[in-house]
Every structure is written in structure tokens, then in C-alpha cells.
Amino acid sequence: MRRFLIGFAGLCLAGAAVFWFVTMPRTLGAGDLPDHKADAEHGRYMFYAAGCASCHAAPGAKGEDKLKLSGGLGLKTPFGTFYAPNISPDPADGIGGWTGLDFVNAVTRGVARDGSHLFPVFPYLSYQRMRIEDVLDLKAFMDTLPAVKGRAPADDIPFYLGWRRLLGGWKFLFMDDRPFQPIPGASAQVNRGAYLVTGPGHCGECHTPRNALGAPREGRALAGVAAADPKNSVPNITPGGDLADWSEDDIATALKTGLLPEFETFGGTMIEVQENMAHLTDADRTAIAAYLKSLPPLPGTPKK
Amino acid sequence: MRTSKVIGKLGFGAIGAALMLAPAIGAAADMGERAIWARTGYMNLVSWTAGPLFGMAKGDLAYDAETAKTQAELLQKLYEYPFPSLFVAGTAKPDRPGKTRALPEIWQNPDKFQATFDREHDLATTLVDEVGKGQAALAAAVGELGKGCGGCHSDFRAKDY
Numbered sequence: 200m201r202r203f204l205i206g207f208a209g210l211c212l213a214g215a216a217v218f219w220f221v222t223m224p225r226t227l228g229a230g231d232l233p234d235h236k237a238d239a240e241h242g243r244y245m246f247y248a249a250g251c252a253s254c255h256a257a258p259g260a261k262g263e264d265k266l267k268l269s270g271g272l273g274l275k276t277p278f279g280t281f282y283a284p285n286i287s288p289d290p291a292d293g294i295g296g297w298t299g300l301d302f303v304n305a306v307t308r309g310v311a312r313d314g315s316h317l318f319p320v321f322p323y324l325s326y327q328r329m330r331i332e333d334v335l336d337l338k339a340f341m342d343t344l345p346a347v348k349g350r351a352p353a354d355d356i357p358f359y360l361g362w363r364r365l366l367g368g369w370k371f372l373f374m375d376d377r378p379f380q381p382i383p384g385a386s387a388q389v390n391r392g393a394y395l396v397t398g399p400g401h402c403g404e405c406h407t408p409r410n411a412l413g414a415p416r417e418g419r420a421l422a423g424v425a426a427a428d429p430k431n432s433v434p435n436i437t438p439g440g441d442l443a444d445w446s447e448d449d450i451a452t453a454l455k456t457g458l459l460p461e462f463e464t465f466g467g468t469m470i471e472v473q474e475n476m477a478h479l480t481d482a483d484r485t486a487i488a489a490y491l492k493s494l495p496p497l498p499g500t501p502k503k
Numbered sequence: 504m505r506t507s508k509v510i511g512k513l514g515f516g517a518i519g520a521a522l523m524l525a526p527a528i529g530a531a532a533d534m535g536e537r538a539i540w541a542r543t544g545y546m547n548l549v550s551w552t553a554g555p556l557f558g559m560a561k562g563d564l565a566y567d568a569e570t571a572k573t574q575a576e577l578l579q580k581l582y583e584y585p586f587p588s589l590f591v592a593g594t595a596k597p598d599r600p601g602k603t604r605a606l607p608e609i610w611q612n613p614d615k616f617q618a619t620f621d622r623e624h625d626l627a628t629t630l631v632d633e634v635g636k637g638q639a640a641l642a643a644a645v646g647e648l649g650k651g652c653g654g655c656h657s658d659f660r661a662k663d664y
Contacts, residue, residue: 441662452561456646457653462550464653 222367224310225376227331229300235332237299242340245333247478249326249399251341253471254283266344268293270351274320278413279356281320289346302338303331309370316366318354319373319413325401328379333399373414385493388482392490395483396421405433405468422497430467439496450488451481535594539603542589545581552577553648556630559638560645571634571641579631582624587617596661604661619655626651 246252252265258272270285287293294302294312301312309316309323317323326334359365379398381390396402407415408424423435434441442450445460453459454476465473476484555574558564587609593599595607609616626648633644 456561456649458557458646458649459653461656462649462652463656464650466653466657 218368221371222316222364224308224314224316224367225370226304226308226310226314227300231331232300232303232335233331235335237335237339239336239339239343241333242336242338244478245337245399246340247475248395248483249329249337249401250472250475251286251337253468253475255286267347268341268344269347269349271349273352273355276320276413278360279354281318281354281356282351283321284351285347285349286341287344287347288342289348292348292350293346294341295346297338299335299338302341303334306334306337307331308376309366309374315363316370318360318363318366319369322401322404324374324415325398325404327374327376328394328398330379330394330398369412369414372412386489388486389489389493391483392486392488392493395479395487396490400487402436406436419497419499421491421494422499425499435497435499436491437494437497438492439498442491443496447485447488447492450491451484454479454484454487455481535591535599536602538589538591539594539599539605542586542605543603545584545586545589549578549581552581556634556641556645557649560642560649562638566638566641568635572631575627575631575634579624579627582620582627587613587620590616596664601664604664606659606661609659616655616659619651619658623648623651623655 252260252268254272254274255268255270256265256272257267257269260267268285268287270283272283273280274283285293288295290296294305297305297312304310305312305317305321306323306326307329308327309319309321311317354360379394382393385393403415403420406421406423408419408422410416421436423440424433426432436442445453449460453465454473456477457465457470457473459465476487552574555564555570556578559566559571590605590609592610594603595605595610596603597607626644630644630648634641
């Protein structure tokens with residue numbers, strides 16, 4: 200009996216050690232940063248490409264207020280409601296004092312300055328594809344934004360999710376820590392579109408269906424999500440879905456103006472996305488369109 | 504009267520009633536079909552008239568103040584037609600599958616439908632003033648008009664037939 204207990208305790212210890220190792224936050228070190236002079240003007244461009252204000256500005260903010268990143272917007276998920284934090288340069292309530300390295304680790308690795316894992320409702324699964332130079336430029340721009348006081352409400356989530364270490368396991372399963380890989384044989388334009396869509400644009404965070412653990416389903420990238428209420432459905436934006444009849448020009452125009460073929464317009468959360476996309480260049484919007492049209496068609500258009 | 508004669512008289516009566524009612528029923532079905540035909544044509548005409556304006560807004564067509572003003576005025580005139588009256592009873596998409604995209608919401612919310620259409624008329628009136636002020640002003644006003652088109656469609660028109 201005693202031997203059994205000792206053996207069992209040893210097994211538990213070994214299991215805990217494995218768990219601890221697997222869930223350890225994986226971050227970049229100062230030596231991993233490229234030699235790059237941050238460009239705040241380009242950072243402003245990345246700010247719109249990555250859509251930061253859509254979650255981190257105060258709910259309902261319009262115009263100039265969208266640059267006051269006070270947080271507070273609640274995102275309802277099957278795991279509870281998460282509140283976007285204050286990421287203004289305020290040193291007490293925001294991320295004032297964070298270095299470029301801190302910011303890169305948060306955005307591309309999902310690890311906060313204090314070493315805790317961030318919830319993947321912050322789309323670092325997409326942002327892990329971003330070029331570090333682009334993230335550093337974004338940081339430089341965000342440093343110029345107004346400091347805002349106040350914190351977002353605490354996340355409304357089940358107690359066990361409060362143990363952030365668990366997210367290390369989720370990351371172990373679903374994050375590959377790989378930078379953006381250009382598609383071999385694809386044009387520079389399509390690859391630019393691929394970078395924008397899979398990286399800063401984080402389109403898949405809405406348009407890709409998720410599994411029971413809240414991670415993107417393999418092989419269903421951008422294939423849309425059906426919902427009981429058609430107004431909550433997210434379209435399939437591969438050529439196998441609603442965009443089948445759209446030209447590249449239709450997609451680029453839609454992102455620029457919000458006007459779709461057949462005198463339709465974007466609705467719901469896509470309105471804000473389009474307002475961000477309107478800040479990109481025509482070339483980048485066309486690149487996004489070219490990439491979407493180049494994808495292999497996946498079935499599964501949610502019905503209206 | 505013998506049973507067979509009663510049945511015979513009832514039979515003739517039924518045939519007679521059907522023959523009398525048929526034109527009325529047929530006319531009703533016809534009316535609905537014609538209303539669908541008319542309102543689809545109306546929307547095609549709106550699209551045709553607005554086409555050059557959207558072209559100029561996008562930059563596919565060279566900006567021309569005269570043409571833009573002409574089209575905007577025509578569009579405004581079109582919006583004076585009582586379009587919502589073309590949505591007669593029994594012509595929603597579930598009633599006429601494959602023929603129309605009109606959603607039952609139109610009949611459930613007739614005030615909202617009318618108000619949305621009236622707003623489009625107002626946007627078209629604004630358009631008449633704005634299109635002469637240069638390509639940027641035209642694009643902005645056309646953008647607003649387009650958002651109005653989309654807003655009505657997202658509430659009241661199905662995605663497919």
C-alpha cells in the first residue's frame with residue numbers, strides 16, 4: 200500500500216511537472232527583436248489594419264473618441280463575457296510603461312507583461328503571424344494616443360477559467376508560434392492579401408468556425424459560421440460561399456465603401472470592420488480581395 | 504327526387520360555381536403576379552437611373568455635373584411613386600416562392616417599410632443638391648444613398664428567390 204502511495208505521488212508530481220512545462224508562457228527575449236526604427240506613421244496604418252479600436256475603444260465611441268482606448272467592450276463567447284482592457288498609454292490603468300518587447304509578447308504570443316497568459320479572445324492566434332516590425336510600429340503609434348483613466352469590468356467567466364495557467368495548455372494545442380509563411384507560387388499581391396487577412400486583419404477570428412475548445416476548426420478557414428438567427432450568421436468568404444459571384448473589384452469596393460453588389464450593405468459588426476478597412480490603400484484592399492478569390496472553395500454557406 | 508338526380512344537380516351546381524368563381528380567383532392570382540412584375544421593374548428602373556451616379560462615385564465613370572444632376576433629378580422623381588403600394592396582400596416570398604424576394608416583414612411592419620422608403624426619397628433629394636459640387640461631394644452623397652438601399656434590403660428583402 201505504501202509503495203503504491205509513493206508511486207502514485209510520484210506520478211502526480213511527474214504529471215504536474217509536465218503540465219507546468221507545457222503551460223509555460225513562451226515569450227520572445229530582447230535578443231529576438233529585429234534592429235528596427237519604429238515608424239509611428241506606419242503604426243497608424245497597422246492600427247486600422249489590425250482593428251484595435253473596434254474592441255478597445257469605449258463601446259459606442261465615434262470619430263476621434265475611437266483613439267481613446269479605454270476598453271470596456273464586452274465580447275460574449277460560449278465561455279463567458281470578456282471585457283477588452285484599457286490599452287491607452289496610462290501607466291496605472293493602461294499599458295503605459297510597457298516596452299516594445301512587452302507589447303510584442305502580448306500581441307504575438309498572448310503573454311502579458313506580468314507573465315500571465317492572455318485569453319485568446321484577444322486574437323493573438325492571428326496576430327502571431329504579424330511581422331515584429333509591424334507590431335513595433337503599432338506600439339510607436341499607440342504611444343502617441345491619449346492616456347485614459349479607468350479599467351474595464353472584470354471578465355464574467357466561470358471560476359476555473361480564472362486560472363490563466365490553463366491557457367498554456369490551450370496554446371500548446373492550438374498555437375504554432377510560426378510567423379507568416381508566404382504561399383509558394385502565389386503572387387506578391389496574393390501574399391500581401393494573405394498576410395493582411397491571416398495576420399493583422401484577423402478575419403478568421405469571426406469567419407472561421409470554432410471547435411468545442413474555442414479554437415478554429417481545421418480545414419474550415421473563413422468558411423463562415425451558421426447561427427439559428429440569420430442575422431448572427433457569419434458569411435463564408437471563401438469562393439465556395441456568398442462571394443462566389445463577386446469579382447475582386449466587388450470585394451475591394453465593399454471594403455472601401457460598405458456598398459455590396461445588388462445594392463446591399465454590410466450590417467452588424469462588419470460595419471466597423473469596413474470603417475477600418477476604409478483606411479487601407481486601394482492596393483491593399485485589392486490584395487485582400489485577390490487572396491480571398493484565390494482560396495480553394497469551401498462549402499457551407501449559412502442560409503439567411 | 505331520386506338520389507342520382509340529386510347528385511347530378513349538385514354536380515352541375517359545383518361546376519357552375521367553379522366556372523363563375525374562376526375568373527375572380529384567376530384575377531386575384533394575376534393581380535399579385537402583375538404587382539410583382541411591376542415592382543421588380545420599378546426597382547430595375549431605379550438601378551438603371553442610379554447606375555451612372557454609382558459609376559461616378561466609384562471612379563469608373565468620369566465625373567460630369569450635368570449628367571449627375573439629370574440622373575439625380577430622375578431618381579428623385581422615381582421615389583415619388585408610391586412603391587410600397589405595390590406590395591399587395593399574398594405576394595410575400597413564402598406565398599410566391601421563386602418569384603419574389605419580398606419578406607413578410609413588409610406586411611408585419613408596414614409603417615417601418617414606408618418610413619424607410621420615405622427616407623430614401625429624402626436622400627435622393629439631398630443628392631440633387633450635392634452632385635453638382637464635385638466628385639467628392641457626389642461620392643459622399645451616393646454613399647449615403649447606397650447605405651439607404653442596403654438598409655431597406657437587409658430588413659425587407661431576402662438574399663435569394
